Amino acid sequence: MIRFENVTFGYSDDRLILDDLSFHIPKGDFVALIGANGAGKSTISRLTNGLLHPTKGHVYLNDKDTLKTPSSVLARDCGFLFQNPDRQICENTVKDEIAFSMKAQGWPVDKIKDRVDKVLETFELDPEWFPFSRSRGERQRIALASVLVCEPGLLILDEPTTGLDYLECIRIMDYVTKLNKEKSITVLMVSHDMELVQSYARNVLVLNHGKLLGQGPVKDIMKDMDLLKKARVLPAQIPELTLRFGDEFKDVFTVEEMLDALRNRTNKGGAL
Incomplete structure (x- = not known):
């Protein structure tokens, strides 16, 4: 689903964010990206969906080279949930917010209505709510619903539970896990929360200063104290x-x- 081949990214030659990074995430996996601030986690997310392009090397999403594929095409394969839902909510009602991405991709009107109604029911959302009047947890659910309504093959979560209470966190992550297991949606999650990573991810990529220090099953990584220390991550x-x-x-x-x-x-x- 995701393949990085010798990817380097930087805003200048002397300021590299990622340095010769290579890895592969197969379809249906649930992978966590972990590392300290500045490790390159969010940059990987934005390279994956084509918002950024590698300085060197290639990034492939569902066998599409992001250097040669318009971001509008990549968006059909990839949904992105921002850390702050307010950065992606743009409509005045929940129903319009959820329908927005489908309209942008040219879905048929009857299909849009059917999908929006189903998602509203699944996420227990009132179609007439004004999104910005709702709680942080509700806004995060609205943002997630608006991403998943298009049924992307890949879901990128950038610190998805920041600012949520425990119950809101569990609610969102349990739904994402259900989609991963039942629909084989690939999940790439950026997180500093090792309890969250251990509870939901199956595999982990460990980053530090733009380099891949290690990768493997979550149970192996969570007990590799030397590796986590090098990545400046608390177990x-x-x-x-x-x-x-x-x-x-x-x-x-x-x-x-x-x-x-x-x-x-x-x-x-x-x-x-």
Whole structure:
């Protein structure tokens, strides 16, 4: 779905944001991009959907070279949820906001109405709401609905839960996960929240100063403390804690798994 081949990007020769970056994300994967501020995460997102073009190398989205493909064409394959929903909401009612991208892509009128009605029901949104009068969580749901109504093959999430409370965060991420599993929508998520990454991503790309330090399954990355330290990223709490408890806890990654492991140890007569 996404392929970077020796990609370098910078605003000048002495200010490189990405340096000779290569990786591949297959269709249907759920990948998190992690790294400290300035690592190049958001730049990768914008290179993927054609908002930026590589200085050197090539970026392919669904086998389309972003250097040779108009961004309007790439937009049919890629939906982008901004960190701040207010930067992408532009209509005065929710129903018009959700229909906006479909109209821009030339969808038939009857198809637009059917899709908008379905998405309004799915996201429990009032079609007549004025978007900017709603809470941050509701505005994020509106923005996500307006992206997903076009059924993109790739969904890019740029810090999708910033400013949301716990319940709003779970609501949005559970819906995204359902789409990923049931519709095989590829998800690329930029996040500083390692608890979120551990709970939802399947694979992780680790960046630092525009270079790829490592990549692999989330359970491997979350327990590679040396790699996370090099990337200047704090690990999720449970994986960090289990490393202190030895091999008996090596497969523990969640609170529920930790409680089960502690109960088993107690039942066997072990000390806590």
